[in-house]
Amino acid sequence: MTLDYESLVAVGSIMGSGGMVVMDDTSCMVEVARYFMDFCREESCGKCVPCRVGTTQMYMLLTKITEGRATLADLDALEKLGDMVRSTSLCGLGQSAPNPVFSTLRYFRDEYLEHIEAGVCSAGVCSMSGGAAS
Numbered sequence: 001m002t003l004d005y006e007s008l009v010a011v012g013s014i015m016g017s018g019g020m021v022v023m024d025d026t027s028c029m030v031e032v033a034r035y036f037m038d039f040c041r042e043e044s045c046g047k048c049v050p051c052r053v054g055t056t057q058m059y060m061l062l063t064k065i066t067e068g069r070a071t072l073a074d075l076d077a078l079e080k081l082g083d084m085v086r087s088t089s090l091c092g093l094g095q096s097a098p099n100p101v102f103s104t105l106r107y108f109r110d111e112y113l114e115h116i117e118a119g120v121c122s123a124g125v126c127s128m129s130g131g132a133a134s
């Protein structure tokens, strides 16, 4: 794809500091989403509840998935929580915090499902210590 502002916006991304991270199939996209959620919850100033509590709750749900302890109900909760955090947070940090979750779900939902339904991380990143959830 063309790398300019309009092209990135069209696929739901943003032109931030100009940095770019390139990943291949040895990256687990659930773990990638968890990594960025950890960053957001650390950076949250705590002024508003949706961002302060929501990012932490989303981080905990993503951790559950990477450890093989999650159910499809957790995935549903993750998406609903992301919608709430995005639409009710006061500033851009909270409003954009769920973006890595939504974009990885949009393009790599199969990776979420393999963690939850089969207890497998095909990238070999997650330990899946909890085994497949029933």
Ligand code: SF4
Binding pocket: 043, 044, 045, 046, 047, 048, 049, 051, 052, 089, 090, 091, 092, 093, 094, 095
């Ligand atoms: S959304 Fe902004 S104002 Fe609200 S807690 Fe997060 S960083 Fe603070």
